[in-house]
Amino acid sequence: MDRPTGTLDxxxxxxxxxxxxxxxxxxxxxxxxxxxxxxxxxxxxxLAIRRSADHYVxxxxxxxxxxxxxxxxxxxxxxxxxxxxxxxxxxxxxxxGPLPPYVNIGSMRVAGGxxxxxxxxxxxxxIYRRRLPVAEAMLRxxxxxKPYHACLRRLIAGTxxxxxxxxxxxxxxxxxxxxxxxxxxxxxxxxxxxxxTSASAELSRAALHILDGMGFAAVRNKPYxxxxxxxxxGRPVRGLHALQIEINRALYVxxxxxxxxxxxxxxxxxxxxxxxxxxxxxxxxxGSTSASSTALAAE
Numbered sequence: 691m692d693r694p695t696g697t698l699d700x701x702x703x704x705x706x707x708x709x710x711x712x713x714x715x716x717x718x719x720x721x722x723x724x725x726x727x728x729x730x731x732x733x734x735x736x737l738a739i740r741r742s743a744d745h746y747v748x749x750x751x752x753x754x755x756x757x758x759x760x761x762x763x764x765x766x767x768x769x770x771x772x773x774x775x776x777x778x779x780x781x782x783x784x785x786x787g788p789l790p791p792y793v794n795i796g797s798m799r800v801a802g803g804x805x806x807x808x809x810x811x812x813x814x815x816x817i818y819r820r821r822l823p824v825a826e827a828m829l830r831x832x833x834x835x836k837p838y839h840a841c842l843r844r845l846i847a848g849t850x851x852x853x854x855x856x857x858x859x860x861x862x863x864x865x866x867x868x869x870x871x872x873x874x875x876x877x878x879x880x881x882x883x884x885x886x887t888s889a890s891a892e893l894s895r896a897a898l899h900i901l902d903g904m905g906f907a908a909v910r911n912k913p914y915x916x917x918x919x920x921x922x923x924g925r926p927v928r929g930l931h932a933l934q935i936e937i938n939r940a941l942y943v944x945x946x947x948x949x950x951x952x953x954x955x956x957x958x959x960x961x962x963x964x965x966x967x968x969x970x971x972x973x974x975x976x977g978s979t980s981a982s983s984t985a986l987a988a989e
Contacts, residue, residue, distance in 0.1 A: 699723070700834045701764045703841065710758030711969040712853035712976065714845045715751050717861045718773045718838075718919065719744035721764040728770055733819045734811065737948065739769055741812040744863040745943045746950060751861050753962040757969060760845050764838065769811050771830045772804065773838050774860075774917040778831065779805040786821040806831065812865070846923060846930065855929035855976055857893065857968075860919045866940025870912060878906040878941060882916035882934035888924025889931035896971045897933060900964055937961075 701721075720743060724736075732739055754761040764773065778793045781800050784807065789795065803810035807827050810816055842858075849856040869876055881897045883889040894910055901908035916924075916934040924932030942957040943950060 700766050701762065701838055701841065703845065704752075704755050704761040704763060706755040706758045706760065708758065709760065709849065709852065712849055712855050712972060713754070713757075713759035713857045713859060713965075713969065714842075714849055715754040715759055715761040715859045715861060715965075716842060716919065717744065717748040717751060717761065718764045719768040719862055720747040720749075721767045721770075723765045724767055725770065731819060731822075732817050734815055734817060738815055739811060739817065740767070740948055741815065742808070742810075743768055744861070745939055745948055746954070747861050747863050747937065749954075750937065750942070750958050750961050751859075751965070752958070754965060757962070757965045759965070759969075760849075762838075762842055762845060766834055769808055769817055771834055772806055772808055773835055774919050775799060775804075775806040776918055777806060777835055777839075780807060780827055781805050781809050784809050784818065784822055785824045785827065787824045789824060789827075806835065842919075842923070850928075850930060853976065856931065857889070857972060858919075858923050858930075858932040859968075860916070860932060860934045862914075862934060862936045863939040863943075864914065864936040866938055866945055868913065868938070870909065875907065875909075876938065877909045878938045879908040880912070880914045880934075880936040881908060881910050882914050882920055882936065883911065883932075884916045884921050884924060885911055888916055888920045888926070889933050890926050890975075892975060893931050893933065893971075896975070897935070897964075897968065900967045900971075904960055904963065906960075 729736065748763045751761055776794055779797050779800050780789055780793045780795060782789050782795050794800065799805055807830065808817060846856050846858060864880065879901050881894055883894045898908045898910060914934065914936050920932045920934045924930060939945065942954045
């Protein structure tokens with residue numbers, strides 16, 4: 691069984707010297723540490739197994755601490771464990787033995803092969819050459835998934851306590867061939883707010899306005915409205931806002947080799963500007979919301 695080497699090796703929080711803005715940035719799918727036994731158990735080669743990762747998103751948002759916000763970074767790969775799922779979204783066809791009765795085996799994500807322990811990476815490429823022991827899934831969930839979310843909750847709660855509100859930015863990338871339904875438009879960015887339920891409309895509009903102002907094509911919620919993290923942590927009436935940002939990875943990654951393009955520093959600099967401008971917006975926005983959010987949280 692492929693035992694993780696320890697929680698501290700699986701993810702890290704990159705802290706600012708002092709948190710000065712009510713933001714938490716999270717990069718859950720950019721991990722690049724592939725356990726040797728996981729690779730040995732896989733049908734896929736070292737390049738193919740990386741196809742569903744959010745390549746270098748942690749590097750793109752690396753300036754978050756300089757702007758005064760923590761950045762939570764996963765080191766484990768999405769193909770190994772997906773923390774943007776419920777804790778127990780598992781496909782029984784993947785495992786040797788019965789799953790516990792509390793497992794969600796019927797979600798659309800499980801049906802699509804993208805549960806907490808994924809069955810496939812992009813383009814329906816099967817990851818495993820064998821069925822996994824049920825104990826292996828539970829080990830990954832207990833030793834990585836749960837500590838990861840416990841850490842994320844602490845960051846959000848601490849930010850909310852300090853500022854009276856918190857904005858979680860869940861950072862992802864998307865394939866370069868994504869088009870808007872019924873058109874040939876390929877967005878550069880998609881801002882997801884679970885159709886207005888995970889963050890205030892003003893916050894979503896501000897994010898779109900900032901990206902549009904930098905010359906990017908930015909849209910809201912389609913085709914990505916946000917996953918488990920955005921839905922689970924976004925409670926706008928309590929001053930807890932969660933936005934998912936999807937970056938078109940063709941802007942900065944060669945999608946054949948998965949190496950950074952020469953344009954990578956330009957995109958990273960643009961996202962640094964985005965973080966700064968979002969913080970400026972929140973300085974004005976929080977004045978009209980933090981008092982009421984704190985009162986609601988205290989009820």
